[in-house]
Amino acid sequence: MDTATDLRIIESNSLAPLDSREALIGEVLRGLRKRPRSLVPWMLYDCEGSRLFECITTLPEYYPTRTERGILARHAEAIVTATGADYSRPLRLLELGAGTAAKTGILLSAAIRLCGQVVYFPVDVSSDALEAACDSIGCMCPGVRLEPMVANYVTHPPRLERFNGTTLAMYIGSSIGNFPPAEARTILRNLRSQLRAGDALLLGTDLVKDEATLLRAYDDEAGVTAAFNLNLLHRLNRELGANFDTGCFRHRARWNGRASRIEMHLESTCDQSVEIPDAGLSLRFAALETIHTESSYKFTQETLDSLLEDAGFTVDRTWTDPRQWYALTLAGVS
Incomplete structure (x- = not known):
């Protein structure tokens, strides 16, 4: 491709x-x-800023990236199974702010093992980042169909075409935490408007700690x-x-x-x-x-549940690390 x-x-x-x-x-x-x-x-996030941020994610003090990766590594199959997807039909993974998709391959690999037919729909403002993401996923998960989209999902939510299967929207990396509560709700409500009953959202959030x-x-x-x-x-x-x-x-x-x-x-x-x-x-x-x-x-379980419910989602299940520092929450669309 x-x-x-x-x-x-x-x-x-x-x-x-x-x-x-x-x-x-x-x-x-x-x-x-x-x-x-x-x-x-x-x-x-110009070129130098993006390079420096990638360095930040590897620092010993910066726990969010490796903690989220660990949760995905331990629970990827359970997350895919919990979506309730019909394995006789394809599964579409839509990722907002995909970046280089460094952690997404873990979930996509699990989806391929369980579902067979998988479509990856990464959305990002940077075409360079999407190229890197598609190259990475193409090598790691050659069976995945790639449908990247360049878009500013904050101000111009992508319009999803009808899909003969389940859509799992992903917004990981605690990116939702970069927005004030009102803006965060708007982003999730806009996303909810594009999903159908039976679809789901996987949201990554950093939790309050010392x-x-x-x-x-x-x-x-x-x-x-x-x-x-x-x-x-x-x-x-x-x-x-x-x-x-x-x-x-x-x-x-x-x-x-x-x-x-x-x-x-x-x-x-x-x-x-x-x-x-x-x-x-x-x-x-x-x-x-x-x-x-x-x-x-940073979120508590209560503020996280409130955010998702206000945006029209139903909280199904939350996975955390042993220290309860980070959460991946699956929320359904009914």
Whole structure:
């Protein structure tokens, strides 16, 4: 399969934000002129940011990726069986924010063993990531039919064609935790609108735990997460002609217990001025003033169940690791 030519592109202005210079300028104007200052998380993921994030997932302090992988490795067949799929018909695995599908192959391999006919429908904003995902899955699971789609699933949910079988939607990696509760509900409601009775959702979420463990996961000893966060300023320097002195900002990770989220900030170490010519901005930062760059919400079983039920799903079963640090929840559509 020639993945590059088989990708189905949705023509829509809503697909532009992650690659559009205009969208970058728009978010800079929206987020840096107000107090407190903030920037949207997608701005962290240029080529260098994506590379650094892949490094983060292998760090000893960053438990979510390996913990979720462990749950999948132990329970993949049980997850597929719990969907109640009719094995005489194909199973379609739809994955939102598929990225490179590093963990998805575990579930797809189990699906092939049980179902035989499997379709993998990865959705992501990055065609490069989808190429990598399809290459990886094509080698690991040669019996899977690949139907990738480039789309911004947050603002423009993919329209699913009718399918003669069960659809298991996957949203793993705790990606739902990057969105405020109202936005998270909207994403899941939009997804629910595309599913039929008998379909299901597998949702990966990070659970509330002790503050020290959470902070280490987002402020590692090697400084990789700090470099990932500071790369956002390098990106603005490269792409918008800004003159951020990254030596005058530092990475800060904070636990906001009231909102149940880890927050990443870039903190100014001194009073300073910054110019962003391409956005027409002149900014003054006070010492200790921050730019809020990303949040990662953490869930309890109660808040997780509430989120899914509010989005129109019925919680069927939850799998966790021995420490109860992470959850994979199967929710049905009735």
